[in-house]
Amino acid sequence: MSLKNRQNKQSFHACQQDEITLRNITPIDGRYKKQLTNLTHYFSEFAYIRYRIHVEVEYLILLSKNKVAQKLTQKQIGDLRSLYVDFTPAQANEVKSIELEINHDMKAIEYFLQRMCKRMKLEQLTPYIHWGITSDDTGNLAYSMALSQCNSQEIVPVLQDLLDVLQQIAIQNKKSHLLARTHGQPAVPTTFGKELINFYVRLDKQLKKLKNYSFEGKLMGAVGNLSAHRIHFPSIDWVVQSRIFVRSFGLIPNIHVTQVLPYDNWVSYFQILLTINGIITGLSRDLWTYIMLEEVKLRKKEGEVGSSTMPQKVNPIDFENAEGNCEIANAYFQMYERKLLQSRLQRDLSDSVVKRTMGTALAHTVLAWNSLQKGLKKIEFDTETSSQHLSAHYEVLSEAIQTQLRLKNDHDGYEKVKKMTRGKKITKQLFQEIVRTLGLSHFENLSPEQYLGYAEELTKDTTL
Numbered sequence: 127m128s129l130k131n132r133q134n135k136q137s138f139h140a141c142q143q144d145e146i147t148l149r150n151i152t153p154i155d156g157r158y159k160k161q162l163t164n165l166t167h168y169f170s171e172f173a174y175i176r177y178r179i180h181v182e183v184e185y186l187i188l189l190s191k192n193k194v195a196q197k198l199t200q201k202q203i204g205d206l207r208s209l210y211v212d213f214t215p216a217q218a219n220e221v222k223s224i225e226l227e228i229n230h231d232m233k234a235i236e237y238f239l240q241r242m243c244k245r246m247k248l249e250q251l252t253p254y255i256h257w258g259i260t261s262d263d264t265g266n267l268a269y270s271m272a273l274s275q276c277n278s279q280e281i282v283p284v285l286q287d288l289l290d291v292l293q294q295i296a297i298q299n300k301k302s303h304l305l306a307r308t309h310g311q312p313a314v315p316t317t318f319g320k321e322l323i324n325f326y327v328r329l330d331k332q333l334k335k336l337k338n339y340s341f342e343g344k345l346m347g348a349v350g351n352l353s354a355h356r357i358h359f360p361s362i363d364w365v366v367q368s369r370i371f372v373r374s375f376g377l378i379p380n381i382h383v384t385q386v387l388p389y390d391n392w393v394s395y396f397q398i399l400l401t402i403n404g405i406i407t408g409l410s411r412d413l414w415t416y417i418m419l420e421e422v423k424l425r426k427k428e429g430e431v432g433s434s435t436m437p438q439k440v441n442p443i444d445f446e447n448a449e450g451n452c453e454i455a456n457a458y459f460q461m462y463e464r465k466l467l468q469s470r471l472q473r474d475l476s477d478s479v480v481k482r483t484m485g486t487a488l489a490h491t492v493l494a495w496n497s498l499q500k501g502l503k504k505i506e507f508d509t510e511t512s513s514q515h516l517s518a519h520y521e522v523l524s525e526a527i528q529t530q531l532r533l534k535n536d537h538d539g540y541e542k543v544k545k546m547t548r549g550k551k552i553t554k555q556l557f558q559e560i561v562r563t564l565g566l567s568h569f570e571n572l573s574p575e576q577y578l579g580y581a582e583e584l585t586k587d588t589t590l
Contacts, residue, residue, distance in 0.1 A: 154489045161496065162489050168276040169485025172218045177268035178235050180210040181375075185259065185345070186251055188371055192362055195254040205246050209239070232261035258354035262473070263345050266387035269481060270341040270377050273392065276488065282336050284492055285402065288499045289329055293588070295502055296322035300585035302507045303575045304421060305515040305522065312519040315574040318422070318507050320581040325409045327588055332402045339398070342391040343377035344368070349472045350383040385473035389466035399491055400459040403452035406498055410445040410452070413505065417442045420511045425504050444501030451494035458487035516574040520557035521547045523577055527566055 150156035167173055183206045189195040190203075198206070209217075217238070225234035236256045243251045256264070299319035306316040345368045346352055355364040365381055372379040380387060416422040424440045432439030465480050516522070524547045531539025546560050554573075561569040 152486070154486055158489070158493055161493065164280055165276065165485060165489055165492065168272040168280070169488065171222075172213075172215065173272065174268060174482075175218050175221050175235065176210055176213045177271055178232070178264045179213060179239065180271070181264045181267045182235060182239055182256060183207060183209055184374065185256075185264075185371070186254060188367065189254050189257065192359070192367060194257075194359060194362075196250050202246075202248065206248075209242055232256075232264060235264075258347055258352075258358075259345060260348055260385055262386045263347065265481075267343045267345065267372070267375055267377065269484070270343045270387075270392075271375050273395065273484070274341045274376060277336060277339060277341075277395070280492065281399075281488065282333070284495050285329070285333050285336065288495050288502075289326060289333060291499050291502050292322060292326045292329070295505070296320075296326055296585055299507050300582045302509065302512070303516060303578070304512055305519060305574070312515075312522050314525055315516060315522055315577050317578060317581040317585065318416075318512075319585040321412070322409075323585045323588060325405060328405050329402060330588070332398055332405070335398050339395055340378050341395070342380045342387065343372040343375060344380045344383045344387045345371050346381060346383050349385050350381075384469065384471075386469055386477065389462075389477070393463055393466055396459040396462050396487070399488075400456050403456050403459075403491060403494060406494060407449050407452045410448040410498055410501075413501065414442050414445045414449075417445075417505075419515075421508055421515065422505050423508050425506060427504075442501065444497045444504065448494045448498040448501065451490045451497065455487050455490035455494065458483060458490070462487075513575075517554065519551065520554050520574065521550060521552035522574050523557060523569075523572060524552075526572065526577055527561060527564060527569060530566055530569070531564065 147156050147159050150159070154162060186195060186206060187198065187203055190198045220241075221234050221238045224237050225231050228234060228237070239255045240252045243249060243255070296319045299322065300317060302318040304316050304318045304321065306313045306321075344350075347354060352364045352368065355362070368381060369379040378391075380391070382388075413422065417424060424442060426440055431437075432441045462480065462484075466477060469477065524543050528540045528543040531542065536542070542564065543560075546563075552560070558570045561567060561572075
């Protein structure tokens with residue numbers, strides 16, 4: 127059997143084995159599942175259960191250290207921590223089975239931990255599991271850990287990889303002359319590299335924000351006052367302990383809360399992603415347009431099909447996918463701005479279903495960034511077509527001659543050039559006639575390729 131046939135057979139069996147994926151409703155868990163495997167470590171149901179067990183176990187250890195619960199040995203602490211370090215799908219299913227019976231996801235985790243403590247001969251700890259805290263004390267820390275870890279381990283690296291590719295292509299094209307367009311009309315010449323580096327610098331500013339972003343968390347009890355803690359153990363400074371606890375997860379403590387953590391901090395993070403996706407949408411549309419104008423071309427991949435009926439086509443699908451995924455992600459981020467900044471009085475549950483979609487928003491974001499990077503690796507600047515466009519539009523040098531006339535104290539210089547060029551397509555020959563008529567014969571040999579200002583230097587200089 128040939129290698130190609132073996133590969134086809136393996137692909138067929140893979141499709142058969144992945145029937146569940148074929149039946150999923152959302153493309154995140156279906157069509158794009160294999161591209162997003164890493165995100166399941168942070169935003170799957172399994173991950174959310176594991177993160178909450180992490181918080182609850184560490185809270186038990188905190189109570190033990192403060193002599194509220196029994197003193198634990200190092201071995202017992204290690205055994206407890208193994209509950210989240212070595213958490214298994216079977217254990218997650220056990221939690222979900224309990225939830226089916228009682229219809230409360232956080233209480234199901236509490237009951238699961240009670241079972242596990244009994245199995246580990248730590249029954250005396252069971253009254254202290256989830257003692258004096260609420261579902262959101264556990265949940266907010268779980269989500270903030272997920273966001274923080276996903277940001278540093280997935281989001282930042284993906285964007286950094288994209289920027290590395292974008293900068294490389296920009297530098298390679300620092301001298302690639304391009305007909306710039308403002309309002310869609312021929313304007314002053316530029317270079318392809320300079321236009322790409324503009325996007326690079328914009329995205330790099332946002333990347334720095336992501337790298338330095340810190341997430342908040344809280345552990346403050348029923349309505350944010352640690353009332354149960356203070357009345358039962360008044361000698362302990364629970365506000366201090368709360369701060370220490372939250373910091374242990376790499377988060378910034380917020381002690382001014384209701385029953386829920388104010389989501390301002392999360393929304394600010396999503397606003398950065400929204401801005402990035404907006405920039406990437408603009409870049410994707412510009413590249414799509416350059417391809418349409420045939421100033422940029424796409425390398426063909428052997429075996430790919432561009433159209434179900436038009437065999438000649440090589441479509442800019444990666445840029446279209448990037449744009450579409452950015453739009454979906456930003457719809458979520460904009461909804462978070464509207465929804466998560468408000469909560470009725472001290473608590474309502476309408477935020478719960480919203481927070482569970484954060485992984486979906488981030489998944490579409492990652493898909494968009496990866497699609498753009500994939501597309502960038504396929505493009506080639508078409509020097510020949512670009513030169514033809516520049517040669518056909520010598521009117522783009524109008525700025526050069528009208529500014530020269532004004533320097534010569536010709537107060538009607540702009541109007542003279544406007545009369546000769548506005549709305550007209552100027553050839554090289556006609557341009558030379560115009561400059562001679564205006565007494566600017568030293569501009570006769572000026573070409574659009576020579577009127578680039580600092581485009582090349584700006585492409586290499588990305589300092590802010």
